[in-house]
């Protein structure tokens with residue numbers, strides 16, 4: 032008998048997963064989530080596609096000057112782009128689909144290359160990450176989840192990620208190429224910036240970090256190397272959560288070990304080897320106001336950027352403590368970067384990472400503004416309100432309202448002229464990258480599978496790019 | 506295997522399972538060819554997704570679909586699909602073998618750049634529409650088998666809203682692009698496809714258009 036109010040064919044079914052393997056239950060759950068995601072995306076893309084078409088049709092209808100055949104051509108062009116985008120969804124890309132133009136950067140886990148997609152001729156930046164060095168497997172999964180969300184962001188402040196694939200050795204990320212280099216390279220070139228120039232970059236960073244936070248992420252590792260310059264001279268933050276999520280060297284425990292065992296030993300490998308036979312030495316503390324020391328630091332700056340240790344110079348103290356941290360840590364990093372822009376070196380830079388770490392932990396004693404550099408009161412005040420304990424650090428509203436940013440139009444800053452606009456001779460111009468320092472790096476990643484036999488099924492049909500009308504992706 | 510009480514109707518036609526849906530409302534907006542977009546590309550993209558999705562759900566119940574449980578590719582009490590082998594002979598295969606053949610065959614087509622082109626500037630082959638029809642027909646058989654033989658397992662795993670929506674979307678899509686032959690869905694009078702009546706039920710409910 033059907034219960035009252037239920038149709039005649041109403042049945043009860045006792046559900047149980049008793050007869051299933053753990054694996055099947057897991058897969059069922061995953062399939063449900065994936066299908067849910069699939070339909071959400073399908074509906075969203077249909078809406079977006081429709082909006083793009085209607086917008087274009089309306090714009091063309093309003094244009095009384097344009098001849099009809101040109102209007103027709105523009106609509107067909109839109110259709111072509113939409114069609115190409117659909118095709119991309121089915122496309123499996125591999126290393127053999129790209130040709131290296133030049134090695135342009137080096138990071139902790141691999142290199143960044145300027146590449147050209149062979150069939151379309153389009154230019155991208157390709158970042159390789161050596162799996163072996165990414166150590167923890169489970170963190171890879173975590174990274175993947177972060178990346179998936181990030182890939183859906185359309186923020187102008189974040190470097191766009193178009194695609195990713197892998198072979199047994201490497202994970203490859205295909206990103207938009209930002210031809211202007213990075214802020215680290217710029218700082219090496221210019222030493223310091225004027226307060227006006229600093230205001231521009233720091234203000235853009237404020238908006239970029241805010242955008243990242245709004246996406247629900249904490250960057251944790253904002254440093255000049257991660258601040259990239261686009262063709263118009265505006266900044267974008269490089270893909271984070273991609274590598275930063277599993278930067279083992281930034282783990283609190285790593286620094287703890289470094290602190291405990293090293294006690295003055297400079298390199299982490301040395302620290303690791305030190306073991307119980309380590310010789311205890313008293314670290315020599317050099318004051319960084321000495322011009323020589325700064326020069327040494329600067330000379331080693333890029334080397335540090337290339338090493339797997341990374342530089343802890345911009346990392347907030349709470350990250351090193353085990354007790355957790357929030358998005359405030361990114362504002363500390365910004366303070367350190369601002370200091371460097373105006374003074375010429377970051378506030379806690381030292382001979383060794385260990386010493387830098389010590390200084391950051393005791394920032395109260397080590398945040399010193401050198402006498403020979405003149406800073407405005409507003410600039411120094413802002414830095415002091417960023418490089419401070421979590422409870423006293425300013426939040427984004429307070430930062431935006433700080434007198435240092437007086438006159439900044441937060442709505443339009445991305446559209447005004449940037450202080451340095453790269454002069455580019457071609458779409459493959461790499462003059463803003465230290466390519467001569469990178470000529471040791473091979474054209475192709477070593478040990479990569481170039482046969483194409485290893486295209487990854489896990490990424491099949493997955494694109495990270497949301498379609499945008501003016502996008503040059505693929 | 507199905508603990509049906511007081512009715513001989515298959516579970517998937519019974520309330521509340523027949524109404525279960527992940528996607529509510531009409532599929533039209535996601536089925537319709539977007540204006541100015543090339544139809545082959547649109548169909549290819551959707552068939553690609555249907556393949557991935559049905560493969561994913563078959564992967565969930567694959568441990569329940571064995572040579573023993575499903576010695577034939579059945580989709581009704583008197584309906585077993587046959588596979589045409591290399592000698593052009595119709596052969597009976599256990600369902601897991603049959604489905605594996607289908608999936609491997611479709612995967613190979615999808616990977617073949619002359620059939621499903623991915624390189625820029627490369628066109629779809631002349632016979633693309635007929636290839637797609639074949640693919641659609643075989644995927645329909647996989648759906649039909651899962652509904653007929655494994656729906657209770659889908660229920661145990663609480664996946665019926667998802668699987669129903671996937672199938673309804675598949676049917677709506679097939680209808681729109683003339684890939685779906687109603688004869689294939691309903692079967693012959695002496696060998697009906699068990700899932701066939703779902704078409705009428707979903708039309709009545711408004712899930713599918715007339």
Ligand SMILES: Nc1ncnc2c1ncn2[C@@H]1O[C@H](COP(=O)(O)OP(=O)(O)OP(=O)(O)O)[C@@H](O)[C@H]1O
Nearest residue numbers: 136137138139140143156207208209213256274275
């Ligand atoms: N999309 C891009 N366009 C142009 N140059 C880039 C791009 N991404 C990275 N680079 C260059 O490569 C250098 C290294 O890249 P990146 O900082 O992403 O690597 P990494 O150090 O491994 O990353 P992480 O910040 O996780 O340590 C950058 O400083 C920059 O000069």
